[in-house]
Amino acid sequence: MKAWHHWVLGGLAMTAGIIGLAWGTTTASANSINTYISNQGYSTPKITKAIWSGFPKYNYRNNKPEGVVVHETANPHSTLTNEVSYMKNNYQNAFVHTFVDAGSIVNIANTKYLSWGAGPIANNRYVQFEQVEVHSKAAFASELNNAAYYTAYILKQYGLTPKRYTTVLSHHDVSNNLGGTNHSDPDAYWSNSAKTYFGTTYNMTDFVALVKTQYAKLGGAPTTDTTTDENQHTTAPVAPKPKTVAYNKATNNETATLSNNYTKWSVYNHVKGTKGATKIGWGRLSADYRGAKVYVDNRAVKQGGWSGTWYRIRFSKNAKTKYWVYSGVLNFPKVTYTNDSGTATLVTTHAPLYNHVLNSNYLSKTVAYADSFPAGTKVTINKKGYKANDGSTWFRIALSGKSYWIKNTNLAGQA
Numbered sequence: 001m002k003a004w005h006h007w008v009l010g011g012l013a014m015t016a017g018i019i020g021l022a023w024g025t026t027t028a029s030a031n032s033i034n035t036y037i038s039n040q041g042y043s044t045p046k047i048t049k050a051i052w053s054g055f056p057k058y059n060y061r062n063n064k065p066e067g068v069v070v071h072e073t074a075n076p077h078s079t080l081t082n083e084v085s086y087m088k089n090n091y092q093n094a095f096v097h098t099f100v101d102a103g104s105i106v107n108i109a110n111t112k113y114l115s116w117g118a119g120p121i122a123n124n125r126y127v128q129f130e131q132v133e134v135h136s137k138a139a140f141a142s143e144l145n146n147a148a149y150y151t152a153y154i155l156k157q158y159g160l161t162p163k164r165y166t167t168v169l170s171h172h173d174v175s176n177n178l179g180g181t182n183h184s185d186p187d188a189y190w191s192n193s194a195k196t197y198f199g200t201t202y203n204m205t206d207f208v209a210l211v212k213t214q215y216a217k218l219g220g221a222p223t224t225d226t227t228t229d230e231n232q233h234t235t236a237p238v239a240p241k242p243k244t245v246a247y248n249k250a251t252n253n254e255t256a257t258l259s260n261n262y263t264k265w266s267v268y269n270h271v272k273g274t275k276g277a278t279k280i281g282w283g284r285l286s287a288d289y290r291g292a293k294v295y296v297d298n299r300a301v302k303q304g305g306w307s308g309t310w311y312r313i314r315f316s317k318n319a320k321t322k323y324w325v326y327s328g329v330l331n332f333p334k335v336t337y338t339n340d341s342g343t344a345t346l347v348t349t350h351a352p353l354y355n356h357v358l359n360s361n362y363l364s365k366t367v368a369y370a371d372s373f374p375a376g377t378k379v380t381i382n383k384k385g386y387k388a389n390d391g392s393t394w395f396r397i398a399l400s401g402k403s404y405w406i407k408n409t410n411l412a413g414q415a
Helices: 016-020 032-040 080-089 119-123 137-157 171-177 187-198 204-217
Strands: 068-072 098-100 105-107 127-131 168-170 244-258 293-303 308-314 323-326 335-346 352-354 366-369 378-387 392-399 402-407
Touching: 032 137, 032 187, 032 204, 068 137, 068 171, 080 098, 080 378, 098 137, 105 137, 119 171, 127 137, 137 187, 137 204, 168 171, 168 204, 335 392
Parallel strands: 068 127, 068 168, 098 127
Antiparallel strands: 098 105, 244 293, 293 308, 308 323, 335 378, 352 366, 352 402, 378 392, 392 402
């Protein structure tokens, strides 16, 4: 996924003969991995209900799911148990309903309510699950089988039938067709695993064929979906993606420098393409700004039918005139992020807690202070950031059900 987070494959055509065969005796598709799965006669695990009460409960747009979105974690070193724990600690950023691996299907959020895994449009419509990365031929095949079974189970539960792009989508499908997100999972994971373990390919067309086989085993009727491949399909057309802009206003006088080739992109009075935006042009500013320091106070991310990240800048801290520039114009201090874990004690000085690393390309807001929590407060660490420009280390912590970024000097007793 990577809500907070992640991640193309060519289509593999299903033959007309496969579509026309009786469901009870059909192999899932011409794909060799589906054939392998069929030959193994895999059983599917019972779905483990481990619903956590801490997840928010919001209704879908039509009060019930309209299909299923497939994700993968993009973390080759994690386990299902670790992923569940991480999601509970960071659900404000993103969460899904269920996790799947080679041996388990664990449902952690009630599918009656929406989850936050694929942007606002998809979140409002679909049940979502994550595949945990596995590392063997048998495990990958078993995981795909479990994922297809879970997808079919959800469709059957909510009176839906398996249809590519309509009731069964990948996170990448959502990015391409609905917007509100830019991830491409599970494409890379499936492609790499299929090549490594089977010497072939695997994509959503193959997966939907496997879902249809599992759906038939559950007593579902065959569909009349005539999808042929990922690039040429006959499902109902998707409505044009709405062009929106998500703004993140900063509060900390953060700075960046203009790149040496900053004039490759122009400068505007507002985000290019939005209402009232006009091109100003660097020539009208009458200076060479290569390497110049600017103050940045707003970040805008285009979503839906367009893309691109823009920043609002000014040339001095107290300047009233502000300009909007494309992200390529600016160089921010580099932050290297890694996964981390452990616990620490909050040093309860008046140290600020941020929603992002201070002075990073995400921009930050001060959202709390350390001394607003009791002395000796314990926190859980789940991510680390290192800033090369000043050598500072930052940690993302979970505290009272929320996530914060804090400088390492404001934590003690890290373990």
